[in-house]
Amino acid sequence: MEMFILVYICFAVKFNLVLSLSPEDYPTLGSxxxxxxxxxxxxxxxxxxxxxxxxxxxxxxxxxGEVYAGGTNFVLRLNTTSFQIIEKHDLNTTGSLECEEDxxxxxxxxIEELNxxxxxxxxxxxxxxxxxxxxxxxxxxxxxDGSEIxxxxxxxxxxxLAVEGDLYAAAPFDRNxxxxxxxRTAGRRTRVSMYNNWVSEPTFIGSSWVKRENxxxxxxxxxxxxxxxxxxxxxxxxxxxxxxRVCKVDEGGSKRFFQNMWTTxxxxxxxxxxxxxxxxxxxxxxxxxxxxRNWNNTRVYAIFTSNWNSTAVCIYTIGMIEDVFEKxxxxxxxxxxxxxxxxxxxxxSRTIPLATVSVVKDHPEMAGWVHSVHYNTPFYVSSxxxxxxxxxxVRGADNSVYNVLLLATDSGKIHKxxxxxxxxxxxxxxxxxxxxxxxxxxxxxxKRKLVVGFPDSIKTMDLQRCEYGSSCQDCVLAxxxxxxxxxxxxxxxxxxxxxxxxVMTGNPNICPSRDSKLRHRREAQTSPFAHNxxxxxxxxxxxxxxxxxxxxxWKNGHHHSPCLQMRSQCLHLIPNMTQDDYxxxxxxxxxQGYSKVVTAYLLKAQDIPEPRMEEHSLNNASQPxxxxxxxxxxxxxxxQLWHL
Ligand SMILES: *[C@@H]1O[C@H](CO)[C@@H](O)[C@H](O)[C@H]1NC(C)=O
Ligand SMILES: *[C@@H]1O[C@H](CO)[C@@H](O)[C@H](O)[C@H]1NC(C)=O
Ligand SMILES: *[C@@H]1O[C@H](CO)[C@@H](O)[C@H](O)[C@H]1NC(C)=O
Ligand SMILES: *[C@@H]1O[C@H](CO)[C@@H](O)[C@H](O)[C@H]1NC(C)=O
Ligand SMILES: *[C@@H]1O[C@H](CO)[C@@H](O)[C@H](O)[C@H]1NC(C)=O
Ligand SMILES: *[C@@H]1O[C@H](CO)[C@@H](O)[C@H](O)[C@H]1NC(C)=O
Ligand SMILES: *[C@@H]1O[C@H](CO)[C@@H](O)[C@H](O)[C@H]1NC(C)=O
Ligand SMILES: *[C@@H]1O[C@H](CO)[C@@H](O)[C@H](O)[C@H]1NC(C)=O
Ligand SMILES: *[C@@H]1O[C@H](CO)[C@@H](O)[C@H](O)[C@H]1NC(C)=O
Numbered sequence: 020m021e022m023f024i025l026v027y028i029c030f031a032v033k034f035n036l037v038l039s040l041s042p043e044d045y046p047t048l049g050s051x052x053x054x055x056x057x058x059x060x061x062x063x064x065x066x067x068x069x070x071x072x073x074x075x076x077x078x079x080x081x082x083x084g085e086v087y088a089g090g091t092n093f094v095l096r097l098n099t100t101s102f103q104i105i106e107k108h109d110l111n112t113t114g115s116l117e118c119e120e121d122x123x124x125x126x127x128x129x130i131e132e133l134n135x136x137x138x139x140x141x142x143x144x145x146x147x148x149x150x151x152x153x154x155x156x157x158x159x160x161x162x163x164d165g166s167e168i169x170x171x172x173x174x175x176x177x178x179x180l181a182v183e184g185d186l187y188a189a190a191p192f193d194r195n196x197x198x199x200x201x202x203r204t205a206g207r208r209t210r211v212s213m214y215n216n217w218v219s220e221p222t223f224i225g226s227s228w229v230k231r232e233n234x235x236x237x238x239x240x241x242x243x244x245x246x247x248x249x250x251x252x253x254x255x256x257x258x259x260x261x262x263x264r265v266c267k268v269d270e271g272g273s274k275r276f277f278q279n280m281w282t283t284x285x286x287x288x289x290x291x292x293x294x295x296x297x298x299x300x301x302x303x304x305x306x307x308x309x310x311x312r313n314w315n316n317t318r319v320y321a322i323f324t325s326n327w328n329s330t331a332v333c334i335y336t337i338g339m340i341e342d343v344f345e346k347x348x349x350x351x352x353x354x355x356x357x358x359x360x361x362x363x364x365x366x367x368s369r370t371i372p373l374a375t376v377s378v379v380k381d382h383p384e385m386a387g388w389v390h391s392v393h394y395n396t397p398f399y400v401s402s403x404x405x406x407x408x409x410x411x412x413v414r415g416a417d418n419s420v421y422n423v424l425l426l427a428t429d430s431g432k433i434h435k436x437x438x439x440x441x442x443x444x445x446x447x448x449x450x451x452x453x454x455x456x457x458x459x460x461x462x463x464x465x466k467r468k469l470v471v472g473f474p475d476s477i478k479t480m481d482l483q484r485c486e487y488g489s490s491c492q493d494c495v496l497a498x499x500x501x502x503x504x505x506x507x508x509x510x511x512x513x514x515x516x517x518x519x520x521x522v523m524t525g526n527p528n529i530c531p532s533r534d535s536k537l538r539h540r541r542e543a544q545t546s547p548f549a550h551n552x553x554x555x556x557x558x559x560x561x562x563x564x565x566x567x568x569x570x571x572x573w574k575n576g577h578h579h580s581p582c583l584q585m586r587s588q589c590l591h592l593i594p595n596m597t598q599d600d601y602x603x604x605x606x607x608x609x610x611q612g613y614s615k616v617v618t619a620y621l622l623k624a625q626d627i628p629e630p631r632m633e634e635h636s637l638n639n640a641s642q643p644x645x646x647x648x649x650x651x652x653x654x655x656x657x658x659q660l661w662h663l
Contacts, residue, residue, distance in 0.1 A: 045586045046448075046567040052401070054434060054448035055497070055568045057587065061449050061484060062433075065102035066095075066477040074173040075472040077461040078130035078137065086461065086470055087137060088477060089127030094139055094152065099463055099470070102479070108152060110141060113162060118144040126173040129165075129188070131181040133206070138186070140169035140179075145194065147171060167192060168204050175199075176221075180240070182228045182267065183207075187240060189223040201226070201242050201263075209270040211281050217383055218261075218286075219247040225306040228267065229314050229337050237364045239264040241340070243289070243321065245303045256326060260289045260303035262319075262340055262389055266364035272376055273369045282376050285362040287343045287385040291323040291333035294395055300325040300333075307408045309422065315341070320424065322405045323397075330405045331397035332424065332443075340389050347387030349378055399436070399443040404429040409462045409469070410438075411482065413500040416520040421500035423482070425469055427457040433471065433480060437498055439523050444498050449480060467501065485511040488565070491519055491530035492613045496566065498525040506531070527613045547603060548618070551625035552596050560591040562606030562618050569610035571617075575602055582606070596622075 046053030068090060078087040085105065088095045096106040112118070112125045129140035129149070139160075140149040147165030168188045170177040176199060177190035185206030192198035199221060200213040223244045231238050241264050248259040263286035271279040292299030300323035309318045315338035324330045344362055357374040361382075365371050391397065407427035412420050422438040423446075431451035437444040459472040467483040485502035487494050494504040494511035502511050503518035514520065521529055552558050562571065564587050571582035573591040582589035593600050604620045 045584075048564065048567055048582070048584045048589065049570055051568055052445070053567050054445040055566050056447040056487075057450055057567070058447055058484075058486065059450060061447075062451075062471065062478040062480050064476045064478050066097065066104075068475055071474045072458065072472075073474070074126050074128065075458045075477075076127060076130050077459050077470060077472060078132065079461045079463060079470070080132065081463070081465060084466075086463075087130050087139075088472070089130050089139060089141070091127070092125050094127055094130065094137075097477075099466060099468070102477070108139075108150075108160065110139065110150060110160070112144040113148060128169045128173055128177060129179045131179055131186060133181050133186060134184045138181070140165040142169055142171060142173055145171050147190070163205075166190075167198075167202060176223055178223045178226055180226045180228065182240065187226060189221075189226075189242075199223075201244075201265075209279065211265075211269060211271045211279055213284060214277075214280055214380055217284060218244070219249065221246045224303050225308075227306075227308040227319075229308075229310070229317055231314050232312070236268050236366050238267040239364070240267060241308075241319075241337075243303060243306045243319075245301070248301075256299065256301040258301050260291070260301055260321075260323065261286050262289045262335075263287075263383075264340075264344060264362070266362075266368070268364055268366055269368045271368060272371070276373060277376050277380065282368045282371050282379060283362050283364060284379060285344055285349075285383050285385060287340070287347070288388045289321070289333075289335070290388045290390050290395070291321065291331055291397055292325075293397075294390070300329070300331045300397070300400075302326075304330065304405070305407050307410050309410045309412070318410075318422075320408055320410050322408050322426070324404070329400050329402055331401065332399040332405070332408070332426070333391035333397045334393065334438075335389060335391055339392070343385050343387045343389050347385040349382040350384040350386045352378060352382040393441040398438070398441070403432075403434065405434075407457060407460050409460055411462055411464050411467075414514065415500045415522050416503040416514045416516060416518040417522075418516060419522075421522055423500060425460065425462065425480075425482075427460055427471075429456070431455040431457055431473070433457070433460075433469070435482070435499075437500065437522065439498070444525070446497060446499050483513050485513065487511045490615075492527035492615075493565075495519060495521050495527045495530060496525050496610055496613065498522055504530065524611075526611055546619075547605075547621040549621045549623060552601075552622050553625050554596050554598070556596050558593045558596055558600075558622070560593075560604055560606070560620050561585075561588045562590075563587065564589050565617065566608065566610055569608040571606060571608050574605045574607055575600075 072090040076089040084099045086097045086099050092111050094108045094110060095104055098105055110125055112123045123144040125141040125143045127139060127141040131138045137152040139152060140147060147169035148162055149165040149168055150160035150162045152160050167190050170190045171194050175191050175196055180187040185208050186204050188204045189201040202212045203210055221244045226242045228240050241262055243262055245258045245260045248255055248257060263284060265281045266283040269281055269283045272282050302324045304322040304324050307320045311317045317337040319335040321333050322330055359365060359375055361375050361378040405426045406429050409425050411423045413423055415421055424436040426434045426436060431454055433449045435446045437446055455473050457471060461470040463470060469480040469482060471478045483501040487497040491504040500522045501514055503514045503520035505512045505518050519529055571589045573580045573582060580591060601622050601624055606617045607614055608617050
């Protein structure tokens with residue numbers, strides 16, 4: 020028997036070589052940093068485009084239950100209940116222009132809610148144009164110049180933000196990307212721009228208006244971007260990430276000085292990494308601002324990438340950002356800081372003293388850095404390449420509010436991640452049908468849906484899907500604040516007060532005892548899959564993985580053996596069937612002290628070998644299989660390795 024185990028382990032090691040062929044598509048069993056579940060068909064297609072889109076933009080109007088989706092030459096208005104088209108606006112290239120390129124397209128890049136209307140801009144054959152969509156379908160949209168609001172090419176960097184009827188935007192002026200800067204471009208207030216020296220080769224990532232209920236004149240617009248690092252030390256990263264702010268009431272300087280320029284623009288370094296080791300992720304990729312009634316507690320979730328192999332999520336509060344802007348010294352400026360302090364909001368910005376505006380002009384950077392919450396370290400470092408983020412708030416069965424991050428990867432997957440205090444729990448990962456890029460994501464918090472824009476379709480992800488299994492333990496282990504165990508309905512269902520749930524730890528001990536463990540065991544024992552196997556043949560048993568955070572093992576009488584992971588299956592290999600190998604096998608999973616029998620087999624002796632060559636996909640988690648190894652190409656490759 021010892022010999023057998025040795026051979027087995029030897030085999031296992033070699034087998035792993037084969038298994039590691041596609042590690043990124045399936046998480047490694049037992050790794051808490053991996054997604055716990057990979058549910059199937061969780062994304063539902065609600066709309067197919069006639070032609071694949073290169074760029075899409077969404078506007079979500081929560082109050083109306085509508086989503087606007089902009090593509091090439093059109094804007095769709097969709098009902099978020101039925102996802103039927105309410106209206107389609109064809110916005111073909113306008114004006115008598117000749118496009119330099121064929122076809123002459125109008126890629127919609129901006130959709131904002133402005134003055135109760137919907138304001139749309141597009142590339143319009145390299146001459147950006149904007150339209151105010153009519154409220155009645157019969158009239159045609161009013162159009163206006165869109166330069167500095169929409170980029171000339173959809174692949175260029177740009178952003179837009181509507182605030183109280185004013186439009187803020189960053190977009191380059193021409194095809195070469197010149198004159199890319201953050202401006203107030205349209206609306207009631209004065210047009211205001213940035214001073215040229217303030218940023219260097221910027222990439223704007225996001226912007227947000229943070230309201231202050233009792234202090235509207237002090238409200239700021241925050242801009243998140245990355246730019247070229249002025250530190251040219253060869254060890255320094257080429258890029259550096261920033262948060263900047265301007266006052267909403269800023270209308271530029273006086274006629275004599277800084278007219279139509281921001282008089283309150285100041286910026287600071289946004290740090291994400293490990294300061295103690297001087298290890299930083301410097302490339303801001305996306306942000307999401309989770310507003311709070313108390314502006315100080317408004318949270319900024321940011322994805323960063325590095326020139327090493329990971330991405331990270333860092334979290335900041337507006338309070339922490341304001342702390343730096345209000346208290347730090349100005350980099351490179353060592354005289355007394357003038358009053359009013361540079362960056363302070365003054366209702367009539369044209370009256371701000373020259374001394375104050377001069378500091379803004381020449382030294383807009385704070386000496387202090389903005390560090391992230393959780394002791395200055397990232398909330399979460401990941402080997403997944405995250406590209407987009409949004410955050411939902413959910414009330415759990417205990418009436419507490421939990422934050423759930425929804426992260427899109429560059430390979431078309433979405434991760435649902437619980438913010439369990441300072442540590443993440445990856446509740447699940449969606450499985451894309453193909454490696455399709457995710458162009459945009461939009462949260463519908465009321466309907467508990469994530470709207471996902473793919474090149475070929477719009478899909479939705481039901482955030483309140485509670486298919487976690489048929490026991491209280493399975494439901495609690497999921498740590499999904501949207502779902503909890505109802506003792507009345509005896510199922511895992513939408514969170515309601517009084518249901519059973521343990522979001523923070525997922526410990527299933529709170530479930531009524533004497534419940535599913537016994538039931539599961541009984542079920543498995545009453546119906547093990549029976550197989551007739553001949554002596555001297557290799558054979559394997561498989562068990563579907565239903566949680567990548569669990570540990571799996573095989574039990575055969577008093578023998579325990581490890582489980583060999585192959586994608587979404589956990590295998591037991593019998594190199595050469597002997598008399599001792601007959602009997603009952605149970606695949607047992609264990610997670611947080613809760614163990615259950617996932618599947619069971621009974622191997623019986625058979626005299627005549629049966630040469631079965633069935634076509635079965637190992638991906639089929641719904642159906643455990645037990646069969647001779649050699650029926651599968653991969654396994655036979657493994658066997659060959661073993662014989663070497
Ligand atoms: C997407 O881009 C490709 C290549 O530039 C182009 O051929 C195609 O027409 C574009 N699709 C749309 C819908 O604009
Ligand atoms: C959206 O669709 C639902 C169901 O079809 C319907 O009840 C609702 O009135 C529609 N809403 C709008 C704004 O059209
Ligand atoms: C980078 O990837 C390597 C190999 O996959 C891994 O060992 C290392 O831990 C990763 N680095 C970080 C910081 O995650
Ligand atoms: C705002 O947040 C900062 C940083 O977290 C904190 O120092 C400050 O006391 C908070 N202020 C208020 C009014 O809550
Ligand atoms: C202030 O900065 C200037 C120029 O960088 C320098 O020459 C001067 O010594 C500094 N003064 C103080 C008090 O640090
Ligand atoms: C991550 O995704 C972005 C966006 O698709 C891409 O530009 C970048 O090269 C990717 N990084 C890695 C390390 O794959
Ligand atoms: C196994 O063998 C028994 C008798 O030897 C037979 O009755 C039974 O049908 C066989 N089962 C399978 C699954 O082949
Ligand atoms: C299986 O074991 C039997 C008896 O020990 C032996 O005769 C046979 O050669 C073995 N088969 C393989 C493929 O190793
Ligand atoms: C998975 O198993 C089910 C149930 O036996 C079967 O209908 C389906 O075709 C299988 N799918 C694959 C990909 O093998």
